[in-house]
Amino acid sequence: MRKKAAITRSLLVQQLANGEFHSGEFLGNLVGVSRSAIANHIKYLTEIGLDVFSVKGRGYRLATPIKLLDKNRILGLIGQKDITSLEVMSVIDSTNTYVKDRLHELPQGFVCLAEAQTNGRGRRGKTWVSPFGSSIYMSMAWTFKGGYQSMAGLSLLVGIAINRSLKKMGIKDCKLKWPNDVYHNFRKLAGILVEVEGQVGSDASAVIGIGINIELPNSVNEIDQPFVDLVSITNKPVDRNELVALIILTLTHMLKEFENKGLAPFLAEWKDADLFYNEYVYLVSGSTRIHGMSKGINEGGALLLENAGKVTPHHGGEISVRRA
Numbered sequence: 001m002r003k004k005a006a007i008t009r010s011l012l013v014q015q016l017a018n019g020e021f022h023s024g025e026f027l028g029n030l031v032g033v034s035r036s037a038i039a040n041h042i043k044y045l046t047e048i049g050l051d052v053f054s055v056k057g058r059g060y061r062l063a064t065p066i067k068l069l070d071k072n073r074i075l076g077l078i079g080q081k082d083i084t085s086l087e088v089m090s091v092i093d094s095t096n097t098y099v100k101d102r103l104h105e106l107p108q109g110f111v112c113l114a115e116a117q118t119n120g121r122g123r124r125g126k127t128w129v130s131p132f133g134s135s136i137y138m139s140m141a142w143t144f145k146g147g148y149q150s151m152a153g154l155s156l157l158v159g160i161a162i163n164r165s166l167k168k169m170g171i172k173d174c175k176l177k178w179p180n181d182v183y184h185n186f187r188k189l190a191g192i193l194v195e196v197e198g199q200v201g202s203d204a205s206a207v208i209g210i211g212i213n214i215e216l217p218n219s220v221n222e223i224d225q226p227f228v229d230l231v232s233i234t235n236k237p238v239d240r241n242e243l244v245a246l247i248i249l250t251l252t253h254m255l256k257e258f259e260n261k262g263l264a265p266f267l268a269e270w271k272d273a274d275l276f277y278n279e280y281v282y283l284v285s286g287s288t289r290i291h292g293m294s295k296g297i298n299e300g301g302a303l304l305l306e307n308a309g310k311v312t313p314h315h316g317g318e319i320s321v322r323r324a
Helices: 002-016 024-031 035-047 071-078 095-100 154-168 230-234 240-261 264-273
Strands: 052-055 059-062 086-092 111-117 135-144 175-177 181-184 187-198 204-213 280-285 288-297 303-307 310-314 320-323
Touching (some): 002 035, 002 086, 024 035, 071 086, 071 240, 086 095, 095 111, 095 204, 154 204, 154 240, 204 240
Parallel strands (some): 086 111
Antiparallel strands (some): 135 204, 181 187, 187 204
């Protein structure tokens, strides 16, 4: 039943995407349900962030047209013909969960994309607000032959890959916040959630989750920190398909180098984009607060803090970085 409803809503979105009016009767005939059922489906779509309104006698339409994620176009842009390497969903609970539940059967570099998430997840158990068609919600599967130890600094590498991709799109003034965020003018633009599966001493697989704000609706009020989206930065439309393809290409290339050389080749690039380099900051881990001058990162991805002339490394987990 849930799968049938998901298919119905996906068809409705594809029809509404052009921004024109469509009557309830027409939509009902299109998907094979009653007009009252259409009204219920439309209500659900508005609840997950799609800006649909209705006019008596004319039907339903989107406030503005949207360009949906297009699997074939993305595959074409990355030069990939293997359709099993990419999945584009309409509405999903979480792209990370989808990949995590299927890790052992997915090919290396598999990517799941969604138009909306009903249970998007951020770091430390926070919710990643995921309205329909407003952002990039993406997860990639990658297995490391070297096990857990070969993943040190992975979330930092992903941040660098996102920043590289944004630069190729003409957005050159973003910064990286240790250990897993991309910022613009001290407002959060993108987040990274890496989840690891495997046993010590054997291959380990990572689910690399990426969320990038593209054009968030004005009605979004659940985000508990300063944020920004790409359309606000560029003042022009952003092609999500193009950006997704860039990220897949860039990240895949960087992961292959990372497997062989670790984070070392990327340290200078991180330093250039480090949001807090040479600034006095504090780290918070539970009830512990550590002060110091931020001195970048080391080859293991640890944050380096200088205090009383001594530089010490601090690793991830529950630690966060904030301006003092």
